[in-house]
Amino acid sequence: MTLAAQRRWIMPKKAGDVPDGIPALVAQVLAGRGLAVAEMATFLAARPTEDGPPMLDLDRAVERLRRALAARERIVVYGDYDVDGIAGSAILVRAFRQLGFVVGAYIPNRYEEGYGLNSAALRQLAQDGAKVIVSVDCGITAVKEAALARELGVDLIVTDHHHPPAELPDAYALVNPRRPGDPSIDKELAGAGVAVVLARRLLGDLAYSLRQDELLQLCALATVADVVPLRVRNRVLTRMGLEALNRAPLVGVRALVERAGLKLGHVG
Numbered sequence: 403m404t405l406a407a408q409r410r411w412i413m414p415k416k417a418g419d420v421p422d423g424i425p426a427l428v429a430q431v432l433a434g435r436g437l438a439v440a441e442m443a444t445f446l447a448a449r450p451t452e453d454g455p456p457m458l459d460l461d462r463a464v465e466r467l468r469r470a471l472a473a474r475e476r477i478v479v480y481g482d483y484d485v486d487g488i489a490g491s492a493i494l495v496r497a498f499r500q501l502g503f504v505v506g507a508y509i510p511n512r513y514e515e516g517y518g519l520n521s522a523a524l525r526q527l528a529q530d531g532a533k534v535i536v537s538v539d540c541g542i543t544a545v546k547e548a549a550l551a552r553e554l555g556v557d558l559i560v561t562d563h564h565h566p567p568a569e570l571p572d573a574y575a576l577v578n579p580r581r582p583g584d585p586s587i588d589k590e591l592a593g594a595g596v597a598v599v600l601a602r603r604l605l606g607d608l609a610y611s612l613r614q615d616e617l618l619q620l621c622a623l624a625t626v627a628d629v630v631p632l633r634v635r636n637r638v639l640t641r642m643g644l645e646a647l648n649r650a651p652l653v654g655v656r657a658l659v660e661r662a663g664l665k666l667g668h669v670g
Contacts, residue, residue, distance in 0.1 A: 445633075448641040455585040457599065463559045463575040464603050466534060470557075471503055475533035478506035480519060480540075482593065485627035487539035489620040490561075490594035494536060496620075497601035500613050506532065519547040519558075528554040534574075535559070536600075539593025541573070542566045548573045561596045563630075588635040594624030595639055615646035619655055622647060644670045 420429040421442050432442050470477050477498070481491030491507055498505045510516070510523060518540040524547060527535060534557045537544070541560035548571030551558040557574040565580055577596060579586045588595070598621050602610045610617075622643025625636050632640060647655055648667050659666055 445637065448637045450638055450642075454587040456603070457577050457579055457586040457596075458581050458584045459575040459577050460600065460603055463536075463561075463577050463600060466557055466559065466574060467536070467604055470534045471498075471501065476506065476531045477503075477534045477536065478508055478527050478532045480508045480510075480523070480527075480535050480537045482517065482539040483509055483512045484539070486593040486624040489624035489627075490538035490592075490597035493594055493597040493601055493617050493620050494538065496613060496616060497605055497610075500605060500609055506530075519544040521547060521550055524550055524554065524556065528556050532556055537561060538597055539563065541571065542576070542578055543571070544573075545569055545571045547571070561593070561600055563591050563593050563596050590631050590633065590636055592621070592625045592628040592630045592636070594621045594628075595630075595636065597621075598639065614642075615650060616652055618643035619647040619652060623655070 419439060420426050421439060424432075424442055424446065428446075429439070429442060432445065433439075437445055467477065479491045479494045481487035488509060491509065495505060495507050506527070508523060508527060510518075510520060515523065519537060524535070528551075533555070535551065536559045538561055540562060541547075541558070542562040542564050543566075544560070545567075548558050548560070552572065558571075559575045559577070560571060560573045561577045563578060563580065566578060566582070570576060570581075577600060578584070579589045579591055579596065588599075591599070598617055601613075601617060605613070618639060620643070622640045625632070625640050625643075630636055647659075648669050651659060651666060656666070659669060
């Protein structure tokens with residue numbers, strides 16, 4: 403006796419004409435993931451493409467940071483407590499280090515302070531002399547905290563990737579590809595991906611190239627850990643970051659690789 407099928411499988415449509423150099427099975431898998439035939443070669447290559455227009459407020463954020471550096475004002479990077487926030491914060495701290503500056507870094511306690519910017523931390527940072535605070539992977543919903551920062555005389559630069567609420571915080575700059583009206587093409591970046599964009603703009607191409615490998619391996623960790631779609635720029639950043647990680651890992655990243663029982667050169 404044969405059993406009747408209990409479920410009906412809905413298979414994605416076939417890839418159609420398979421591009422040269424791409425096995426038919428690979429093309430079918432890519433088609434099943436929603437890629438058009440014309441997109442497959444670029445997806446598999448995962449190499450840098452044109453950046454497109456910058457995010458809203460990106461240049462405003464860079465201008466304020468450069469002014470703060472010139473005036474020797476205290477800058478603090480305020481990151482979320484997850485992998486994305488910590489890695490993104492490390493990216494910006496290392497970018498400032500490349501410019502020859504030491505900045506503060508603050509990661510809130512997950513259990514005592516919760517997610518995002520909080521008033522007590524902002525007050526303490528302002529009391530300690532912070533004039534510019536840069537959020538990483540948080541801040542897009544921090545309406546009350548942004549108002550407090552203004553009262554405290556602190557310029558708040560928000561970098562985030564979460565969907566914005568109807569009311570945006572009145573920060574000095576809001577760098578988020580999901581902002582309404584944002585013209586940038588990379589809408590699915592992780593918080594660390596947004597941090598890389600800011601770091602590159604702040605450093606300039608030459609200085610960025612000197613730090614690219616270490617920044618991208620941090621970005622790759624964050625992008626994978628935050629489970630953002632590995633499409634377009636995310637795939638490029640992750641591939642380049644994994645290549646850098648396998649080639650010359652940061653000390654902390656090497657420790658994680660060893661702890662996980664993985665073999666350098668084969669992480670991916």
